[in-house]
Amino acid sequence: MTTTTETSPEAPGRPTPGSAPPAISVAHVSKAFRLPHQRYHTLKERALHPLRSSSYDLLQAVDDVTVEITRGEFFGIVGRNGSGKSTLLKCLAGIYRIDEGELTIYGRLSPFIELGVGFNMDLTARDNVLINAIMLGLSRKQARERFDAIIAFAELEGFLDLKLKNYSSGMLVRLAFSVAIQVDAEILLIDEVLAVGDASFQQKCFDEFERLKASGRTIVFVTHDMSAVERFCDRAMLIEHGKMLEIGEPGHVARRYREINFGRLVHEPAEPGRPDGGVTASAAQIVGAWFESADGARIRAAAHGEPVVACLEVEFREALENPVFGFTLRNDVGATVFATSTAFSELRTGRFSAGETAVIRMTFENWLTASHYSLTPSVARAEAGGEVLDVQKDLAELTVHGWHFTGAVTNLPHAFEVSAQ
């Protein structure tokens, strides 16, 4: 099978392959594992069955993958468990030797693919930071010089002499991440880094990645967390059974992933944010939802404090009078942070006839804290407690950036006044 690359619709402002020097060039790379039918772990078995040993299954973990990753790009590799994404990353990292194809790495590559490699739970954080830094490629002297910076970033000054086994998993990740970003590598390979840690830590990681990216580093990131891909990546590729299925804009790749993962019919959605079907024909159907900035541009991310417009497109199958449109925003842990509907404002939405479509825009001041939010729109009949005609859970997604991590849900505009009496 020949795989074509760079067929993706490129979002504006993203690095296009070919326009920048490459960081990693992968050409027709394949990697297979031999899975013997009978595992020969002992010499006796081997001696008794010398002929049978030739029979094995070939598991094609990576199958003819071709991709070029540009310098300064944040590139995501996504796929289900066992799809070959981690194997591909290990091939890039030089942990596995590839069977076929050409692999070219331009620049210094980080030697590890997971945070906290070589951490020893019986040693203190102090020892582990130095050991880990040396393992990741720093010299003894560099490790000592950067020690304070590492601990400061992890915010673990008070826990230096605590053994790692007494650390919480969040503290461990913070420590591991702080060491990892000290590594002098031009290309970072990371397997599932953001799967752990709370939203504010993820945001901190993301900010740090942005800083690394700004200094020309390339980041290749493997995950099955689609929201992370959509939030962080410039481009992504989808792997299934070792083959590259999709490459391009992260939102597009994430939708393909969801289609495959949830066993839905594989069809190309006409619009971003289009529902995936499965709704019984009713009087009104939601055909799309998205976010816009105040000037009408479609956005997936917004800065804290800027006005944001949540948009909903509905197609009517029957004539309806004053239907009620609802908007629910939930954050990354699934808590509803904001819910409203046209009924609350006693808004007369008007009369719609069958076959008509309407776009409903709801503008709100974005006082949400930095996190990842999803929009669940709904349409209902006008009467009180009216029949819900269509609900599409988490149809559109929005990432809010901000610089303050309060752990709260909102960050309302406020002012302080201190007066001595």
Add this chain to the structure above:
Amino acid sequence: MTTQAVGRQYGPAAIEDDARRFLSLTLTLATTDFKLRYFGSALGYLWSLMRPLMLFGVLYVVFTQVFSLGKGVPHYPVYLLTGIILWTFFVETTSNNVQSLVVREGLLRKMRFPRLVIPLSVALVALFNLGMNMIAVVVFALANGVYPHWSWLEMPVLIVLLGFLAVGVGMLLSALYVRYRDIQPIWDVVSQALFYASPVIYTAFQYKTLKHVAMFNPIGAILTQMHYSWVGGGTIVRDGHAYPYVVHDAATTAGGAVFLLVPLAIILGLFCLGLWFFTREAPRIAENL
């Protein structure tokens, strides 16, 4: 910007071109292991010195008072203790190496580094222990009436030779174990047999007419030469009389220096075999684990 690696051969290897990283990784893994051994005990590092001294006390009583294996051997306690600590170094390097790659699976699967670092760091830990033990033996030797002599300078050379042998076997065993899990019990038995077959608790002269053959065993030759470099020749004062004695070196025991080419060839051969096999297996160790 430099191109780091191109093409199909890109992948893990036994030795990579960054010597500084190779050394610092080996050293870091070894010191961490050494640190962990006595971590949490009240006496800490003092144990690494106390343990051999106490062990020697036991061995001394057992082998000189209970079994009189050392009858007629000048400075037998020194011979015995040297033999024990060198054997310990050999068996620690080889036995700990059997599972070394499997134990470090997490590192091998998550990080790219020269694979040879692992067997070498195991050997280095054994070498640290040997250094500690050696201090204890020197204390024992001086107490036993052995005085410092120029021939002591031979000892580091002999230890290096033993190191080559141990690392060679270690590389072979660690790489073999990834494929065949029965290397573990096999090596347990083989190393026990080798212990009793080698002149560790007795001297090469107890082989009597076969003592030339005993020198073909590299461990036998090294221990015999070790004994010579400790005490050489001299006199022992007993009951007010001075008794002269002679300790033969390995060449004399073997019946000519030329025969020592056999143990040397075995050391070199096993080292090269181990290195060749390990290098051949290195690119696929991570996936075969």
